[in-house]
Amino acid sequence: MFLEKNVPLQPYNTFGIAAKAQALVRVRSEADLLAVLADPQLATLPRQVLGGGSNIVLTGDVKALVLKMEVSGIRLSGETDKHWFVEAGAGVDWHALVAWTLDKGYPGLENMALIPGTVGASPVQNIGAYGVELQDRFDSLDAMDMFTGEMFSLNAAQCGFSYRDSVFKHASGGPEALGLAGRAVILRVRFALPKRWKPELGYLDLERKMAETGIRTPDARQIFDWVVAIRRAKLPDPQVIGNAGSFFKNPSVSPEQCADIIARDPKVVHYPMPDGSIKLAAGWLIDACGWKGKTVGHAGVYEKQALVLVNRGTDEHPCTGGEVMTLAKAIQTSVYERFGIRLEPEPVVI
CATH class of the missing domain: 3.30.43.10 (Uridine Diphospho-n-acetylenolpyruvylglucosamine Reductase, domain 2)
Structure with missing residues (x-):
C-alpha cells in the first residue's frame, strides 16, 4: 500500500x-x-x-x-451450456471490457458500449443503456467488508438491483435491511453472457439505425458499432468537454400520468415498461423546458443532449461542483413546475 x-x-x-x-x-x-x-x-x-x-x-x-x-484483469472464468462467465477487476475500464467480450466472441454487453466508468462501479449504479441493464448480464461479485476485512460474494438477488440502484447505494437499516454503502468495496465482477444470444433492439435510436442501414438482423458487433456511433453523436467526450454523462434518471410514471402529459405535450418521448409503468425521457423533458444549450455560471446544458450537464469553465475560471448543482436544481424546478415530475440526479454528490 x-x-x-x-x-x-x-x-x-x-x-x-x-x-x-x-x-x-x-x-x-x-x-x-x-x-x-x-x-x-x-x-x-x-x-x-x-x-x-x-x-x-x-x-x-x-x-x-x-x-x-485499480484492480485489473479480464478472463473467462467458466462456462455452461447456456452461458460464458467473464470476470473483470474493479479497475477495468467498462468500455474496454465490452470490446474484449466481443473480440472473444462473447456477446451480451454490446448495448452498454461506451458507458463511462469502471467495472467495479457498474453494479453500484446498475448501469444500463438501450434496453439492457447490468442486472440482465450479472452473475456475481467479490467484495471486502471494510469493517471486518472479510471477503464475501453476492449474487444478483443479494445485490438488490433496481433502476440505477443497488444495495451499494444504501446504508444498513438494521438486520432486516441489507445496505452496503460505506461498508463494501467491490473488487471483481462476473458476468453471465448468453450463448443463445438475441439482439435487443427496442429503442428508437436503434430502430432508426436499422432503417438507415437496411440491416434488420444485426449481430452483436453491428449493435456495438451503432451504439458507439449514437453515443458519440449525442454525448460529449469528457476529454474535450467535462461531464458526468446522463445527469438525471429517466422518471417512471403511471399510464394515467403519461396520458395526462401526452394530452398537453403529444410529442413526449415515452417507453412502456414490463411492470406496466411508463418511462419518460428525462432529456426530452429538460429540452421542453428550454434548457438545452443554457449556462449557469460555468456549468451548462449540452447543446446536443439536454440530459447532459457540462463543464464550461476555463483554467482561469474553473467550474465548481456548486455551480453544477445550482444548475441541476434549477432544471429540477422547471421540470416539476411544467410536468409535475421530480427528476433525480444520477451522479453521487460528494
Missing part, C-alpha cells in the same frame, strides 16, 4: 472539477485494503471509493480517505 497526500482529483473525475483528496490509496489487490485496515491512523477514517470518476460531482476537497480502485 502506498499512501498519497493532497492528491489533485481533477484528472480522476470526468466532469473535470478541481478538488483535492487529503489522502489517497491506490487499490490494486485485497492486500491494499487489508493494509488500510491494519493502519491505526487510516482504519478509523471515513472512506470514499473512486473508480473512473464518471458518476460523481465534487463540491469541494475530499476529506475522507479516497480508495482509488
